[in-house]
Amino acid sequence: MPNDSVRVNLGAGRASLNVADRDVEDYGTIVNALLDGPSVPANVSFRIEWSGENRVADLIDPVNRFTGRYIENSATIEWSAREEGFTFVSDPAETTTTEFALIGRERNGVFFHG
């Protein structure tokens, strides 16, 4: 997807991800997806917005070789999907419940200097 589909403003604690008409595979269940089992073609569009600041954490993980500064916050999503015989439209973004969300600045792998 276009690079500008992702917008980040860490200073303001905000970010967004926009995906439009993305072809995906619907595996039906998580287990079937993990097994790369049968699937049907589907198409999804969504917009996710991150905002707020519940907690800021600086992390360093030398075993998995990543480090970063992360803002735990909230996110909302509006999305839709379609495939043959089925469509789905989510409720408005403001009805989203956040289980866990964060945005951050990270370096991992060759960019990790632990």
Added chain:
Amino acid sequence: MNVLHRDGSPIEQSRDTHRYVGHRHFWERAALSRRQFMGTAAGVTGAVLTSGFWLPALASADATTAANPIPGGIQPFGPGTEVFHVFLPGRGAEPSTIFDLNGFVGLANVRGMGTATDTRSGATSRLIYDVDNRFMKGVFVGTDGKHHNGAFAFI
């Protein structure tokens, strides 16, 4: 194995080096069939449109360059089985699914409801969803060993 704050204080410990703390219901849902998942709002429901679940969608100017996956991840089928290069959402867990990245990451594990329509009959139903979507954006070293600039989504 500890994940540390920069001051050296542990953020949390995982008893199993291959698993980070995640949402318990992820594993419970994995055992349900799609038929069990979908139903009325009065019961336990869920709309699961699982995509190429473990494959970051490549974006941006370097549309032909693949990224390296993170080396770690989860083994949902148990020790000694295939590693899926993603960690469950949670404090202290690696949010990126690509490696050799210097950039921004975002993770949204959210849930809500929506309306499903059987386009053949016109029948509608109310369903719940629970999704984990992420982005990774910045400079990365691709599988070609070269530096690139791009954006990825985990959907």
